[in-house]
Amino acid sequence: MATTLHPVDRNYNFTLIKGLYLLPPQGEQLWSSGIRDGALVNGGLMDDNGNFMVLGSNSTLWESFKFPVDTILPTQILDKGMVVSAKQSETSFSIGRYILVFQCDGNLVSTTINLLSDHLNEPYYSTGTAAGVSSSPGVQFVFNESGYFLVSRENGEIYLLTQRITASAKDFYFRATIGFDGVFAHYLHPKSASNDSDAKWTSVWFVPDNIYSASLVSASSGVCGFSSICSLGGGGRPTFACPKGYTLINLNDEYSDCKPNSTLSCGDEPSGVPVEDLYDFEELINVDWPLADYALLEPFTENQCRNSCLHDCMCSVAIFRLGDKCWKKKLPLSNGRVDPGLNGGKALLKVRKDPYIPCQGNKNKREL
Incomplete structure (x- = not known):
């Protein structure tokens, strides 16, 4: 539900009056289900699939499955235009940069969004189920009760995202989540476990295989923050790091942008000091x-x-590779990555040396 815009504490309450409302102990409502005025609410129901419904006299007035946040459950369907949004970090439930959206053209894509706007960057994952010369467009994205992901097409055909599920819905719970790092993953959890080590959610499928190599955006930082470096961790998940000479802008968020520890701009160098005395290069392969x-x-x-x-x-x-090519770059740096396919290419990162202290002469020198 839309409460990711305003994470709340345990003192808030859901109230069913003329709809579903999120109310603080005191003050005005924080969120409502937006049921039209005049609709008669008879009650609420959580079904066995995890869908919470607000019921009218003879219809469903509102249901949580139509308003996913970062997770979808079996039997849940995404119609065209519906979005699943990642949270900001592992501990922050504010809206993050990554979304899974079933587009109006019938294509399911994962992409980044430039926050505080609606601009979507180039997708880093796509089912390719938009209308084509020899294919019918997708009409729904379905997470079926057996744990399979599929796109149903206009002509009745289906496109399977997951080719084989070995676990049974009789023995396992399923869920799918777009993580705060942008990876969309399928998880399972045993319904009964003999010990605590088995009683956990385990990832059994994810896309894309390598998120940072799949992502190349022209109007944003990319998968990592500006001036940071992505590398591939376990389970296809990216890890982030600031290069030497840079630190996180937000020290409480390891996925935030990186900034240089000292100024790199024109006009700030001491006059008459050779640049060789001011800067050096950190070499990254x-x-x-x-x-x-x-x-x-x-x-x-x-x-x-x-x-x-x-x-x-x-x-x-400066990037030097291919034997005789030199690419020069300026801040902020975007789409940072470790890429073995660069075949030993070098990134020459310009960093400030220790503060330059000009020689003042020997004050202990005796005057004759």
Whole structure:
């Protein structure tokens, strides 16, 4: 339900009056189900599938399955335009950057959204079920009671996302969640377990296989925050890190943007001080920030690449690879990643040296 915009504490109450309302101990309502005025509410019901329904005299006035947050359950259906939104972090239930949306063209995609706006970036996962020359468009995304994900097409055909489910719905609970890191995963939990170690949710399927290699966006930071570096962790999940010389903007959020520890801009260097005394390079192998280039220099040697970036006040990193190519980049850096496919390519990250202290002469020198 839409309460991810306003996470609440345990003192709040759900009340069923002329609809479903979330009320604080004192003050005005925080959220309501938005049932039309004049509708007669007879009661509420949670069915065996986990769908909470507000019931009228002869119809369902509202149901939670139509308003998913970050998780869907078996028998739940996404119609065109419906969205599943990740939370902000493992501990914060505010809306995050990742969404799963069943688009109006019949395609199911995972993508990032530029928060405080409705702009969707290029998807990093897609079922490819939009209308095509030889295919019928999708009409619904279904999580069926057997634990399979499928897109039903307009012509009655189905597109299966999960090819084989070995666990039985008789013995396991199923759920699917888009994580705060953007990975959409299918989990199962035994209905009965002999010990505590077995009584846990286990991921059995996820997409995409490698989220940061699948994502390349032109108007956002990418999977990681600005100027950070993504690498692949367990279960297809990205891990995030700031490069040396950079720190998190929000120290309480390890997935936030990174900022340089010292200023890298034109006009801030002490006059008369050689840039060689002010800056050095941190060398990173198989690291890149695609789409942050503002200049490509070729043919260039590595030394020419270093010197060009060193003497260019706009250059924050230079990428040298393919033997003679030098890409210069400026802040903020986007789409950061570790990529073994770069075959030893070097990222030359310009960092400030320790504070420059000019020589003041020997004050202990005796005057003759």
